[in-house]
Amino acid sequence: xxxxxxxxxxxxxxxxxxxxxxxxxxxxxxxxxxxxxxxxxxxxxxxxxxxxxxxxxxxxxxxxxxxxxxxxxxxxxxxxxxxxxxxxxxxxxxxxxxxxxxxxxxxxxxxxxxxxxxxxxxxxxxxxxxxxxxxxxxxxxxxxxxxxxxxxxxxxxxxxxxxxxxxxxxxxxxxxxxx
Numbered sequence: 793x794x795x796x797x798x799x800x801x802x803x804x805x806x807x808x809x810x811x812x813x814x815x816x817x818x819x820x821x822x823x824x825x826x827x828x829x830x831x832x833x834x835x836x837x838x839x840x841x842x843x844x845x846x847x848x849x850x851x852x853x854x855x856x857x858x859x860x861x862x863x864x865x866x867x868x869x870x871x872x873x874x875x876x877x878x879x880x881x882x883x884x885x886x887x888x889x890x891x892x893x894x895x896x897x898x899x900x901x902x903x904x905x906x907x908x909x910x911x912x913x914x915x916x917x918x919x920x921x922x923x924x925x926x927x928x929x930x931x932x933x934x935x936x937x938x939x940x941x942x943x944x945x946x947x948x949x950x951x952x953x954x955x956x957x958x959x960x961x962x963x964x965x966x967x968x969x970x971x
Contacts, residue, residue, distance in 0.1 A: 818885045819899050825878045826906035832867050832874070833913040839864050840920045847927035 839860050846852040846860075889896055 793915070800899055815885050815888045816899075818881050819889070819896060819903075822878060822885070823899065823902060823906065825881070826903060826910065827869055828872045829878075830906060830909055832871050833910060833917070836864060836867050836871075837913060837917055839861075839867070840917055840924070843918055844924050844927070847924060847931060852931065857886050 823970050828896060843857060843860050893900065
C-alpha cells in the first residue's frame with residue numbers, strides 16, 4: 793500500500809512536470825508566432841513605403857502598385873493566420889501565465905516587448921496607409937478632372953463641327969454682297 797501511494801505521487805509529479813513543459817512549449821510557440829508576425833510586418837512596411845514612392849510622381853506606375861497590393865494581400869493573410877493561432881494558444885495557456893507570473897517573468901517580458909514592436913509597426917503602417925490613401929484620392933480626382941475637361945473639349949469640338957456642317961454649303965460667311 794505504501795508503495796502504491798509513492799507511485800501516485802511520482803505520477804502526479806510527472807504529470808505536473810509534463811504540463812509545465814507543455815506550457816513552456818506553448819509559450820515558446822507564442823513567442824515564435826510574434827517573431828514571425830514582426831518579420832511579416834517588416835515586409836509589409838517595406839512594401840507600403842514602396843507604394844508611397846509610386847505616388848511621389850504625378851504619373852504613378854499603377855501596374856507596379858497593383859502587384860504590390862497582391863503581395864501585401866498574401867502577407868496580410870499570413871498575419872491573420874498567425875493571429876488566429878496565437879489567440880487559440882494564448883487562450884490555452886492564459887491561466888498558466890497569469891497564475892505563475894513570476895516563473896514566466898522573462899518569457900512574459902519578451903512577449904510584451906514583441907507586442908510593443910508589433911504595435912509600433914502597425915501604427916506606423918496605418919499612418920503610411922493613410923498618406924497613400926490621400927495621394928490615391930488626389931490622383932484619381934486629378935484624373936477625373938482631366939476626363940471631364942476632355943469630355944467638354946470633345947463636346948465643344950463636336951458642336952463646332954456640327955454647326956459648320958449645318959450651314960449652307962457654298963455660302964461663305966464673309967461673302968461680299970455688293971455685286
